[in-house]
Structures are given as structure tokens and as C-alpha cells.
Amino acid sequence: MKIGEAARRAGVSIDTVRFYERRGVLPPVARRPSGYRVLTDAHVERITLARKLQALGFSLDEVVDALRAHDRGGATCESERWRLETVVDRIDAKIAELRRTRHDALTALEECRAGECRLV
Template identity: 70%
Template sequence: MKIGQVANQAGVSIDTVRFYERRGVLPAADRRPSGYRVFSESAVERIRMAKALQDMGFTLDEVIDALHAHDTGDATCDSERWRLEGVVDRIDAKIADLQRARRHTQGILEGCRAGQCQLALGST
């Protein structure tokens, strides 16, 4: 498959396919004598898996590690559970940060409603 076909079927840009190849998400594509990349059908599914893992909260490095563990046959639910636990911990931390930011913003909004807006610097 040509790079444009892979990108289209995977729902990503051509630049994303190139980036994933550079970072090791995809194995290096074979090249035709003309220099065009030729990807296997499995490249589409691999990109979809990488995107699904990123959508869950995996970092790109974690995606690469997880895919390499899968490639070597070392990935099992028991051996990979720690990756998911790490993602859940990061999500929980983000939620806590957002809740703090919401409480702070809500307090400022209540001040504004009472005529004491902290954002109206220099005005009364």
C-alpha cells in the first residue's frame, strides 16, 4: 500500500504515518526503486491501535513500548496491567487538577457576581 492509502484507511494524515515510522510505531516501510514507501496491510491496524492507546491516555513512548512487547510475544494481561494503572493514575491526577481549577474559578466568578471581580484590575 502507498502511504496515502495507509493514511486514508487509518484516518490519519500522511505526516502522522511518516512520524509513526520515524518513532518506531511502524516498522520501516520497504521502498520501491522510485523511492515511494510500500506498507503492508497490517500498518493500518497498527496505526489504529496506536491511536486507540493514545486516546486512552498512553504517551507515545508507552505506545511504542506496548507495541514492541506485543511484537515480541511478551505482552500478557498480567505483564501489561501496570501500563493501564499508570494511565489511570495520570487521568486521576488530571481530574484532581481540573477540579481544583474549577473551584478556584468558581470562587472568582462568585466574587464577580457580588461586585468584587478579581479580573477587573484597576476598575471599581
Template identity: 65%
Template sequence: MRIGEVARQAGVSVDTVRFYERRGVVPAAERRPSGYRIFDAGVVERIRLAKGLQELGLTLDEVVDALAAHDAGGATCDSERWRLEAVVERLEAKMAQLSKARDAAVAGLRDCRAGHCRFTQTPPR
């Protein structure tokens, strides 16, 4: 299967397929004498799996690591659960950070509406 067909079926760009190949998400494609990449049909499902893992919040490095564990043959829900636990912890920390930033912005807006705008105060000398 040529790269354009892989990209179309996987719902990604050709550049994404090339990037995934460079990063080890998909195995390196065979090359024809013309230089065209020829991929196994299973690459489409692998790209879909990788995209799905990224949508769950895994980084690309984490996706590569998870796929390597899968390829080694020992990956189970029990052995891989820690990956999603780490994602949940990371997301909860980010949500707490965003909530704190939102609270500060709301307070700033409230002050601004009351005539105490933080943007117009003269800095101390």
C-alpha cells in the same frame, strides 16, 4: 501498499503515517527505486491499535513501548495491566487538578458577581 492508501484505510493523515514511522510505531517502509514507500498491509491495523491506545490515554512513548512488548511476544493482559493503571492514576491526578482550578474559577466568578472582582484590584506596592 502506498502511504496514501495506508493513511486512508487507517483513518489518519499521510503526515501521521510518516510521523509514526519516524517514532517507531510502524516499521520503516521499504522504498521503491522511485522513492515511494511501500508498506505491509498489517501497518493499517498497527496504526489503528496505536491510535486506540492513545485514546485510552497512553502517551506516544508508552504506545511505542507497549508495541515493542507486544512484538517481543510476551505481552499479556497480566503483564501489561500496569500501563493502564498508570494512565488511570495520571488521569485521576489531572482531574483533581482541574477540579481545584474549577473551584478557584467559580469562587472568582462568585466574587466578581458580588462586586469584588480579582481583576481590578490594585496590586500592593
């Protein structure tokens, strides 16, 4: 299938498909003599998986590493669990930072209500 069809089926833009190809998310894509890419259902599935991993909080580099581990064979839930643990730890750290920031903003708001605004 052409790139537009693959992008449509994966729910991404054509530019995303091209970007994923450059970044190594996709394995090498065959080309027609005209230069047009020829993508397969496997490419669409891989794009969809990459998007799901990113939605879970994986960085693009982490997605590429996880896919390469899978491609090498032998990847199991047990051997790859650390990747999800890393994502969860990063999310927990962000939540903690947001809680601190919210607390500081609420404190500033209370001070402002009391006539001691930090903004002026």
C-alpha cells in the same frame, strides 16, 4: 499499498504515517526502487492500534513502548496491565486538578458577583 492508501484506511494523514515511522510506531517500511513506501495491512492495523491507545490516554512514547513489548513476544494482559493503570492514574490526577481549578474559578466568580473582582 502506497502511503496514501494506508493513511486513508487507517483514518490518518500521510504526515501521521511518516511521523509514526520516524518515531518507531511502525516497523521498518519497505521501499520500492523509486523510494515509495510499501505498506501492508499489518502497518494499517498497527497505526489503528496506536491511535486507539492514544485515544485512551497513552502518550506516544508509551504507545511505542507497549508495541515494542508486544513485538518482543510474551506480552500478556497481566504483564501489561500496569500501562493502563498508569494512564488511569494520570487521568485521575488531571480530573482532580480540573476540579480544583473549577472550584477556584467559581470562588472568583462569586467574589466578582459580590463586587470584589480579582480581575481588576
